[in-house]
Amino acid sequence: METILPKKKEQAVLVGVNSGRNRNIEDSMEELEQLVDTAGAEVVSKVVQNLNSIHPRTYIGKGKAEYVGNLLKELDGSVVIFDNDLTPAQNRNLEDMFDCKVLDRTAVILDIFALHARTNEARLQVELAQLQYALPRLTRLWVHLAGSQGGIGFRGPGETQLEVDRRLIGKRISDIGRKLTKVQSQHDIQRKARGDMLEVGLVGYTNAGKSTLLNALTDANVYVEDQLFATLDTTTRQINLDQNQKALISDTVGFIRNLPHSLIASFRATLAEVRLADLLIHLVDASHPNFRDHISAVNTILTELEAFDKPTLMVFNKSDKLQSEYPGDMDFQSEYPESLVISAKTGQGLAGLRERLLSVLESRLTKETFRIPQRAGHIVDMIHSQANVIKTEYEADSTLLTAELERPLADKIRKILNRNS
Ligand SMILES: Nc1nc2c(ncn2[C@@H]2O[C@H](COP(=O)(O)OP(=O)(O)OP(=O)(O)O)[C@@H](O)[C@H]2O)c(=O)[nH]1
Ligand SMILES: [Mg+2]
Numbered sequence: 280m281e282t283i284l285p286k287k288k289e290q291a292v293l294v295g296v297n298s299g300r301n302r303n304i305e306d307s308m309e310e311l312e313q314l315v316d317t318a319g320a321e322v323v324s325k326v327v328q329n330l331n332s333i334h335p336r337t338y339i340g341k342g343k344a345e346y347v348g349n350l351l352k353e354l355d356g357s358v359v360i361f362d363n364d365l366t367p368a369q370n371r372n373l374e375d376m377f378d379c380k381v382l383d384r385t386a387v388i389l390d391i392f393a394l395h396a397r398t399n400e401a402r403l404q405v406e407l408a409q410l411q412y413a414l415p416r417l418t419r420l421w422v423h424l425a426g427s428q429g430g431i432g433f434r435g436p437g438e439t440q441l442e443v444d445r446r447l448i449g450k451r452i453s454d455i456g457r458k459l460t461k462v463q464s465q466h467d468i469q470r471k472a473r474g475d476m477l478e479v480g481l482v483g484y485t486n487a488g489k490s491t492l493l494n495a496l497t498d499a500n501v502y503v504e505d506q507l508f509a510t511l512d513t514t515t516r517q518i519n520l521d522q523n524q525k526a527l528i529s530d531t532v533g534f535i536r537n538l539p540h541s542l543i544a545s546f547r548a549t550l551a552e553v554r555l556a557d558l559l560i561h562l563v564d565a566s567h568p569n570f571r572d573h574i575s576a577v578n579t580i581l582t583e584l585e586a587f588d589k590p591t592l593m594v595f596n597k598s599d600k601l602q603s604e605y606p607g608d609m610d611f612q613s614e615y616p617e618s619l620v621i622s623a624k625t626g627q628g629l630a631g632l633r634e635r636l637l638s639v640l641e642s643r644l645t646k647e648t649f650r651i652p653q654r655a656g657h658i659v660d661m662i663h664s665q666a667n668v669i670k671t672e673y674e675a676d677s678t679l680l681t682a683e684l685e686r687p688l689a690d691k692i693r694k695i696l697n698r699n700s
Contacts, residue, residue, distance in 0.1 A: 288319065288320055288321040289319070289320040289321065289357050289358050290320070290321055290323045290354060290355055290356045290357050290358070291315050291320045291321065291322050291323065291356065291357075291358045291359070291360050292322075292323060292324045292325075292326065292347060292350055292351055292354065292356045292358075292359050292360070293308060293311055293312060293315065293322055293324070293325045293326065293359075293360050293361075293362065294325075294326050294327075294328075294339060294347060294359060294360070294361050294362065295307060295308045295311070295325070295326070295327045295328075295361070295362035295363070296327070296328050296329075296330050296333065296338065296339060296362070296363055297327055297328070297329045297330070298330055298331065298332075298333065299329075299331065303569070303572070304327055304362075305327075306568075306569050306572065307362055307536070308325050308327065308362055310535075310536070311360065311362045311384060311387070312325065313507060314384070314387045314388065314391065314507060315360055315387060317391050317506055317507045317508070318387050318390045318391050318394065319394070320358065320360075323354045323355075323356055324350055324354055324356070326343070326346070326347055326350070328340065328343045335369075336368075336369065336372050337369060337372050337373055337376065338361065338363065338365055338369050338373070344373070344376055344377075347359060347377065348376065348377055351377060351379065356379070357379055357380065358379060358380045358381070358382060359373065359377055359379065359380070359381045359382070360381075360382045360383070360384075360387060361373075361381070361382070361383045361384065362383075362384055363383065363384065364383050364384060364385050364537070364539075365381070365383045367415050367416040370383065370416065371416075384537060385412060385537075385539040386412070388508075388535070388538070388539060388542065389405065389408055389409050389412060389539070389542070391507060391508050392405045392408070392508060392511060392542065393405050393406075393409065395508055395509065395511050396511050397511065397512070398511075398512045400459075400462050400512060400548060400549065401511040401512045401549065403455050403458055403459055403462070404459065404542075404545040404546050404548065404549060405511075405542075405545070406451075406455060407452060407455045407456070407459070407541075407545040408539065408541040408542045408544075408545040408546075410448050410451060410452050410455075411452065411541045411545075412539070412541060413448060414445070414448055414449070414452075417441060417444055417445055417448065459545075459547075459548055462548050463547070463548045463551070466548060466551050470551075470555070473527060474665055474688070475665070475685055475687040475688040475691065476517075476525060476526055476527050476685070477526040477527070477557050477558065477636075477639070477640050477643060477685065478526070478527045478528075478529070478552070478555065478556045478557050478558075479518075479526055479527065479528045479529070479556060479557070479558050479559070479560060479636065480528075480529050480531070480552050480553045480556030480558070480559045480560070480586075481493060481528065481529060481530045481531065481559075481560050481562060482531070482534070482553055482559050482560070482561055482562070482577060482581065482586075483533060483534070483560075483561055483562035483563060483564075483573075483577060484533060484534055484535065484563070484564065484567075484570075484573035484574075484576065484577055485507045485508050485509075485533030485534065485535050486505065486506070486507055486509075486533065486564060487533065487562045487563060487564045487573070487596060488562060488564060488596040488597060488623045488624070489510065489530050489531075489533060489562050490502065490503045490509065490510050490514075490530050491503050491623040491624060492530075492560075492562060492594075492596065492621075492623040493514065493516065493528060493530035494623075495623045495624075495626060495629060496516075496518050496528060496629065496632075496633070497516035497517065497518050497528065498516070499514055499516045499530070501514050501530055507533075507535070508532070508533060508535075510530060510531065510532055510533060511532050511549070512531070512532070512549055513529050513530065513531040513532075513549050513550075513551075513552050514529065514530050514531075515527055515528070515529040515552060516528055516529075518633075518636070520633055520636055520637045520640060521637060523667050524637055524640055524641075526636060526640060528560075529552035529553075529556070531549060531550060531552060531553060532546060532549055532550070534576060534577050534580045535576065536572065536573075536576040537576075538576075538580055540583075543580060543583055543584070550584060553581075553584060553586050554584055554585065554586050556586075556589065557589075557590070557643075558589065558590050558591070558592065558636075558639055559581075559586065559589050559590070559591040559592070560591075560592050560594050561574070561577060561591050561592065561593050561594065562594050562596050563593065563594065563595050563596060564596055564597050565595035565596060565597055565598065565601060565620070566597040566600035566601055567597075570595075574593075590639075592617065592618075592619070592635065592639075593615040593617065593618035593619075594618065594619045594620075594621055594632065595618060595619070595620045595621070596621055596622065596623055597622060597623075597624070598620045598621060598622045598627055598628065599622040599624060599625045599627065619631055619632055619635060640685075643685050643686050643687075644683055644684065644685060644686070645683070645684065645685075645686050645689050646669070646681065646682070646683050647681070647682065647684070647689050648670075648679060648680065648681040648682075649662065649679070649680050649682070649692060649693075649696060650674075650677050650678075650679055650696075651677055651678045651679075651680060651696065652676060652677045652699065653676050653677060653678070654699075655695075655696070655699050658692060658695060658696065659678055659680065661692070662680055662682050662684070662692065665684065665688055666682040666683060666684030666685075666688065667682060667683040667684065668680060668681070668682045669681045669682060669683060
């Protein structure tokens with residue numbers, strides 16, 4: 280019989296620096312703890328240092344570093360995790376000093392992404408971001424060795440191995456880039472096939488309830504978990520707003536403050552539905568004490584994705600968890616006059632959300648009459664399948680169709696008819 284011993288969780292000491300610039304280091308540390316927990320380690324202690332300027336070699340001051348070193352021994356810690364991003368050199372100096380693994384926030388986020396990646400596309404994108412993270416760390420290590428300890432005994436294998444590693448990583452990065460370009464073009468084909476339906480993109484901080492909302496609005500069966508970054512890919516579903524009116528709605532990867540740029544860049548294919556949506560629903564966990572910071576973190580990332588200017592509907596979720604009608608003491612209706620309050624879990628406010636989407640859709644609708652020559656019969660079919668036909672009249676060699684349809688579709692049909700005439 281085989282006995283499987285429970286694997287002991289890694290014991291982590293978290294370190295954060297309050298430099299006066301980041302207003303709420305405590306919140307950030309709490310979030311880091313959640314990230315570390317999601318990544319599967321156990322937090323045994325949290326240390327915060329107030330610092331006016333960062334120590335270039337070790338990020339924190341010497342005294343504080345000694346304190347952390349002692350804490351590690353005392354608590355039997357096996358990894359130190361910094362809330363701030365470290366340079367490769369700081370990372371290495373700290374590892375030498377503590378004689379254990381040192382990670383930063385980006386490394387933890389990358390680790391969670393790697394753990395949660397299910398689809399081929401998500402795996403490729405995470406690997407790309409990981410390699411980009413690793414590359415400068417390898418390079419510095421090599422420069423460091425060559426610079427300070429080069430000479431006899433260090434000239435050969437050490438250098439060569441690192442150079443080989445660097446070259447292999449570079450090659451893998453371009454291989455993945457090529458594969459992702461292919462993925463992107465498949466997305467483009469799928470998008471074209473979908474036609475001109477209104478496309479709604481769900482965005483929001485991680486754990487806001489985006490997947491729960493998608494499931495509540497459609498028959499999607501997307502994985503929902505009280506966990507950071509449960510979703511790492513995009514699911515698009517049709518949503519029936521009333522008998523005739525349909526739209527497409529996409530749930531995608533959540534955002535977080537200081538989301539590594541390399542991840543945003545690598546996830547471009549997955550985030551296409553956000554970049555190309557006609558309307559965004561910015562979903563906020565209104566029951567979270569820091570929801571305001573979450574809103575601004577999401578807006579920062581939307582700006583980076585060049586999607587901040589899109590028409591956006593602010594939707595405050597988890598109303599069932601709120602004490603009163605408003606989250607905290609915020610009168611968000613005056614701050615966000617067009618916003619809605621819902622509970623994706625209980626369904627409260629979802630009818631109102633559907634109505635709002637319907638009115639957005641209707642504002643895109645137009646009523647037009649098209650004269651379609653007999654030889655272009657396929658256009659008659661196209662209008663019947665994608666629009667609401669109100670009147671049909673027959674002339675000697677053409678059909679007059681009056682239909683209610685979306686503006687982009689009307690534009691497209693007019694273009695085809697002009698070309699054919
Ligand atoms: N009480 C309450 N919980 C909710 C509501 N909506 C979602 N949740 C819970 O919040 C947690 C996160 O929900 P998800 O739908 O996975 O959130 P998400 O935004 O998709 O998160 P990621 O994919 O991880 O970015 C789950 O435990 C849900 O059950 C709500 O309206 N009320
Ligand atoms: Mg999700």
